[in-house]
Amino acid sequence: MKLPLTTPTLPSLLWTLLTKLEQSYSDQGATRDGMPSVDLWSNLLRCLHESGTDRGALPALVRLSTRAVRTRIAFGVRHGWVEERKTDVGWMVALTAKCLCE
Numbered sequence: 001m002k003l004p005l006t007t008p009t010l011p012s013l014l015w016t017l018l019t020k021l022e023q024s025y026s027d028q029g030a031t032r033d034g035m036p037s038v039d040l041w042s043n044l045l046r047c048l049h050e051s052g053t054d055r056g057a058l059p060a061l062v063r064l065s066t067r068a069v070r071t072r073i074a075f076g077v078r079h080g081w082v083e084e085r086k087t088d089v090g091w092m093v094a095l096t097a098k099c100l101c102e
Contacts, residue, residue, distance in 0.1 A: 052092030
């Protein structure tokens with residue numbers, strides 16, 4: 001069965017949905033008043049815990065490259081949502097009180 005050319009594909013439908021979700025999120029105050037963007041939330045903050053998450057495990061948890069994870073961690077640290085702590089076993093990344101309260 002051949003689909004007509006006007007039928008949207010799954011990737012284009014998902015792109016439309018995510019675009020509208022991000023627009024709605026922005027309309028409600030994201031990126032203002034200290035709220036993280038949808039990208040930062042979906043690709044980092046949702047995988048972190050207050051007690052900390054091993055930095056080396058994050059790329060697999062969020063399914064992003066090590067470089068992309070480093071960039072998101074640095075952005076989160078700059079905005080006070082994330083902190084990095086050196087432990088005996090390596091680096092831990094944790095949510096801050098600011099992120100937990102918002």
